[in-house]
Amino acid sequence: METNKQVPSLYEWAGGMPVFEKLMVAFYDKVLKDDLLEPIFRHMSPTHQVHVAHFFAEVFGGPKIYSSNEGSHAAMVTKHLGRHLTEEHRKRWVQLLVATADELELPADPEFRSAFVAYVEWGTRIAVINSQDPNLTMNPHEPMPKWGWGEPGGPYQP
Numbered sequence: 001m002e003t004n005k006q007v008p009s010l011y012e013w014a015g016g017m018p019v020f021e022k023l024m025v026a027f028y029d030k031v032l033k034d035d036l037l038e039p040i041f042r043h044m045s046p047t048h049q050v051h052v053a054h055f056f057a058e059v060f061g062g063p064k065i066y067s068s069n070e071g072s073h074a075a076m077v078t079k080h081l082g083r084h085l086t087e088e089h090r091k092r093w094v095q096l097l098v099a100t101a102d103e104l105e106l107p108a109d110p111e112f113r114s115a116f117v118a119y120v121e122w123g124t125r126i127a128v129i130n131s132q133d134p135n136l137t138m139n140p141h142e143p144m145p146k147w148g149w150g151e152p153g154g155p156y157q158p
């Protein structure tokens with residue numbers, strides 16, 4: 001099913017770029033009101049929200065805006081180096097992102113949410129691991145991660 005052209009990407013199923021951009025703007029509004037995460041993001045760049053939106057969109061099968069104009073997988077990893085993120089930070093980040101996805105009514109079908117949360121769990125755990133190291137150890141040319149529907153194989157069909 002994964003290779004079937006009729007199966008929409010996660011990006012398409014979510015509703016395209018406006019949805020990812022709105023999601024990240026609303027998410028980082030929450031982050032900046034959160035006592036645990038605010039100190040980490042207080043000085044984030046003004047392009048942070050839109051870059052993270054482009055990164056997520058690309059991972060989920062959307063246009064290659066992040067990797068062609070804004071960064072690369074290694075550039076994204078570099079932003080986390082030496083920040084010593086903890087499991088507590090990560091858990092809160094995930095909780096707030098999923099809560100924002102609910103509030104903005106991203107597709108709530110089991111298949112989409114399973115894939116969405118799988119990537120978020122994977123990506124945030126990678127971020128915590130990389131943040132313990134002050135230096136980039138990965139291949140600087142490593143391609144962007146690509147996320148598909150996984151085991152469910154496609155969106156929910158009643």
Ligand code: HEM
Nearest residue numbers: 043044045047048051052055076079089090093123124127
């Ligand atoms: C799927 C997981 C994640 C992805 C895809 C991701 C993606 C990104 C991207 C693309 C940037 C660069 C933004 C820019 O160019 O301005 C960035 C920066 C950053 N991320 Fe993440 N991130 C993830 C998880 C986390 C987590 C869990 C934390 C902490 C709890 C975190 C903390 C930061 C910080 C502090 C920066 C630098 C912000 C700044 O000072 O501009 N990230 N992230």
